[in-house]
Amino acid sequence: MGKLFTFLTRTRGVGRLHWTDWASYAYLLFGVVIMFGPVLWLLLSSFKSEAELQRFPPTLLPYAQEMISIDGYDKPLPLFEITSGEFAGARAGQVRRIGLVSQLVRPEAPKDIIKVPIADRKPIEGINFAFENYGDLFKRFDFLRYLWNSVFITTMATLIMLLVNSMAAFALSKYHFRGRSTVLALIVGTLMVPQTVVLVPLFLITRELGMLNSLWGVIIPGAATPTGVFLLRQYMLTIPDEILDAARMDKASEWKIFWRIILPLSAPAIAVLAILAIMWRWNDFLWPLIVLSQNDKFTLQLALNSFQGQLTTQWSNLLAMTVLVLVPIAIVFTFLQKYIATGIASTGGK
Amino acid sequence: MTALVNAIMNIIEIPMRFAQKRLGLRRIAWVFLLPNLVLFGIFAFLPVVLNVIYSLTGTDQVMLSDRTFVGVDNFTTLATCANHLDPNTCTQDLFWRAIYNSLWFVTLQVGFMVGLSLVTAIILNGKIRARGFFRSVFFFPVLLSPVVVALIWKWILQREGLLNAGMDAFGLTPFNWLLDRNWAFIWSIFLSIWAHMGFYTLILLAGLQAIPRDVYDAALMDAAAPFRMFRRITLPLLMPTMIVVLLLALIKGVQTFDEVYAFTGGGPGSATTFIIQYIYETGFAGTPRLFGLAAAASILLAVVLIGLTLIQLSVTRNKVDG
Numbered sequence: 001m002g003k004l005f006t007f008l009t010r011t012r013g014v015g016r017l018h019w020t021d022w023a024s025y026a027y028l029l030f031g032v033v034i035m036f037g038p039v040l041w042l043l044l045s046s047f048k049s050e051a052e053l054q055r056f057p058p059t060l061l062p063y064a065q066e067m068i069s070i071d072g073y074d075k076p077l078p079l080f081e082i083t084s085g086e087f088a089g090a091r092a093g094q095v096r097r098i099g100l101v102s103q104l105v106r107p108e109a110p111k112d113i114i115k116v117p118i119a120d121r122k123p124i125e126g127i128n129f130a131f132e133n134y135g136d137l138f139k140r141f142d143f144l145r146y147l148w149n150s151v152f153i154t155t156m157a158t159l160i161m162l163l164v165n166s167m168a169a170f171a172l173s174k175y176h177f178r179g180r181s182t183v184l185a186l187i188v189g190t191l192m193v194p195q196t197v198v199l200v201p202l203f204l205i206t207r208e209l210g211m212l213n214s215l216w217g218v219i220i221p222g223a224a225t226p227t228g229v230f231l232l233r234q235y236m237l238t239i240p241d242e243i244l245d246a247a248r249m250d251k252a253s254e255w256k257i258f259w260r261i262i263l264p265l266s267a268p269a270i271a272v273l274a275i276l277a278i279m280w281r282w283n284d285f286l287w288p289l290i291v292l293s294q295n296d297k298f299t300l301q302l303a304l305n306s307f308q309g310q311l312t313t314q315w316s317n318l319l320a321m322t323v324l325v326l327v328p329i330a331i332v333f334t335f336l337q338k339y340i341a342t343g344i345a346s347t348g349g350k
Numbered sequence: 351m352t353a354l355v356n357a358i359m360n361i362i363e364i365p366m367r368f369a370q371k372r373l374g375l376r377r378i379a380w381v382f383l384l385p386n387l388v389l390f391g392i393f394a395f396l397p398v399v400l401n402v403i404y405s406l407t408g409t410d411q412v413m414l415s416d417r418t419f420v421g422v423d424n425f426t427t428l429a430t431c432a433n434h435l436d437p438n439t440c441t442q443d444l445f446w447r448a449i450y451n452s453l454w455f456v457t458l459q460v461g462f463m464v465g466l467s468l469v470t471a472i473i474l475n476g477k478i479r480a481r482g483f484f485r486s487v488f489f490f491p492v493l494l495s496p497v498v499v500a501l502i503w504k505w506i507l508q509r510e511g512l513l514n515a516g517m518d519a520f521g522l523t524p525f526n527w528l529l530d531r532n533w534a535f536i537w538s539i540f541l542s543i544w545a546h547m548g549f550y551t552l553i554l555l556a557g558l559q560a561i562p563r564d565v566y567d568a569a570l571m572d573a574a575a576p577f578r579m580f581r582r583i584t585l586p587l588l589m590p591t592m593i594v595v596l597l598l599a600l601i602k603g604v605q606t607f608d609e610v611y612a613f614t615g616g617g618p619g620s621a622t623t624f625i626i627q628y629i630y631e632t633g634f635a636g637t638p639r640l641f642g643l644a645a646a647a648s649i650l651l652a653v654v655l656i657g658l659t660l661i662q663l664s665v666t667r668n669k670v671d672g
Binding site: 020021024025027028031032034035036038039041042045053054055056057058163164165167168170171172175176177180183186187188190191192193194196197198199200201202203204205207220221222223224229253254255256258259279282283285286289290301304305308309315318319322325326329330332333337340 | 359362363366367370375376377378379380382383385386387389390392393394395396397398399400401404412413414469470473474476477478484486487488490491493494495496497498501502503504505506510511512514515518519524544548605607608612615626629630633634641644645648649651652655656659660663
């Protein structure tokens with residue numbers, strides 16, 4: 001702790017920390033609590049049993065009443081501590097409860113049933129992670145189907161988008177043909193009509209193509225993105241044309257030049273776009289909500305949203321599912337943080 | 351995997367080689383452009399045209415041939431109000447409520463968010479230890495899905511939630527935050543700032559880091575006070591970035607839907623119903639499906655967005671031109 005303090009209070013220049021430095025660190029620590037605390041709380045809560053989730057005020061860690069196995073009883077009994085009366089201080093398992101009286105047995109005298117008013121005993125609790133919240137998702141909910149739908153949409157949409165957009169970017173960066181500036185202007189134009197303003201006609205077109213309630217109906221309409229074309233084109237412009245000329249000398253076809261030379265050389269930009277595309281598709285909500293109305297076609301996001309509206313869904317399962325939806329993005333973020341930050345900064349979001 | 355990709359690419363090469371022989375080296379570019387242009391054509395340009403047709407036709411039929419021409423009726427229906435300041439007097443009262451909600455929301459959300467992002471970016475740009483860590487702390491919610499964001503905060507704000515527990519500990523009465531119109535609105539703004547401010551912080555931080563150090567060194571030589579340096583150097587040089595950030599935030603703020611819809615469902619009542627939700631509910635969620643009204647509302651939204659985007663593009667033009 002002391003070491004940490006010296007580390008944090010060490011300044012670049014001379015002397016002690018200025019009050020503005022203290023204010024900065026206070027602000028940042030407050031930020032850590034506000035930004036990170038809720039996610040941590042979600043994670044801890046997702047391991048609590050349904051009964052434990054109802055407790056108010058809530059505890060930080062998940063607790064559950066301890067159970068005890070006593071000779072002569074088939075099932076483990078809930079463990080209590082007797083707080084007053086003849087047996088004060090003793091620990092006993094509860095056999096049954098009748099009205100306000102609880103019947104308990106002590107492990108050292110399994111035959112001897114003692115009767116104690118329920119006010120005179122308190123449950124003994126230990127930390128207990130309710131992993132069944134997660135298990136239930138696979139047993140009682142169709143979690144794997146939603147996961148598959150999400151993974152399928154994300155993978156296919158990303159692959160198609162990368163191929164289609166890189167082909168267009170290649171044409172727009174390496175060829176000088178009539179109409180190039182018109183095409184560029186048209187693509188800039190599509191920046192101005194986000195999906196949200198053409199929902200109705202997009203719905204009709206998707207329906208006419210027979211893609212309603214099909215995963216392809218989510219994948220195809222978003223496959224061409226102006227952002228993707230521009231990001232890749234900017235990068236491909238930096239690849240010297242001499243490389244292409246050299247390949248043409250060797251009788252390479254234009255397609256071969258594209259995927260043997262240009263694509264490998266654009267790998268950094270493609271990686272950035274791939275990460276962005278994966279996140280957009282994984283988190284996509286409004287368009288899938290309109291296209292997919294059958295339960296078995298739902299993505300994880302849609303399933304999560306529809307579960308929270310159902311009365312039969314319990315918070316314990318809902319929280320566990322939220323964590324599972326969050327985990328892939330958290331993993332991607334941890335490992336590829338640098339690319340994500342530069343990618344998002346260079347494309348201005350979506 | 352690589353073998354599969356190679357095989358696919360080799361198969362595509364056969365028609366491409368043929369096309370190259372027929373078209374020559376210049377026009378082959380169009381073949382590369384084709385898939386993208388087809389997708390743009392079908393899913394971006396065609397919808398714009400169809401949207402106009404939808405907005406000028408009525409009935410709940412989705413097929414254009416089944417729809418009747420009604421002229422500007424849809425727009426008139428949207429606009430008809432005895433008193434435009436009071437949504438209750440409008441034929442489409444939800445539309446006007448959504449507009450007023452959106453206006454309030456965008457003003458407050460963008461204002462507070464850009465302000466907070468600026469403060470955060472300036473602090474992160476200072477002499478800070480573990481800067482990378484703090485930067486990611488503010489940034490990571492940007493990557494969370496809207497539904498996850500909504501559920502995280504719903505869980506904290508619910509009746510038996512963490513916030514009420516905290517209030518209880520201080521002797522305050524627990525409160526059902528999301529059942530109160532005003533609080534639901536305030537928390538929606540909060541939620542949206544929480545989820546998006548990292549993105550704007552990142553852009554502003556990049557803008558701050560692009561300001562050359564020697565400008566500050568020169569000011570230090572002249573013994574300029576820190577606040578004066580901020581006002582005379584940092585702010586003016588950061589202005590272009592600030593404008594871009596403001597416009598991006600406005601464009602996104604006007605289109606707010608996902609996280610608030612999953613958070614409050616637009617309620618209680620219509621307290622947090624914004625313009626996209628109006629379009630979604632009018633066109634898709636309700637019966638009858640009023641595609642014409644939804645399309646008309648979309649066009650009004652599009653006009654606003656196109657205006658904002660044109661301003662943004664003219665500010666960042668140097669980025670777009672190749």
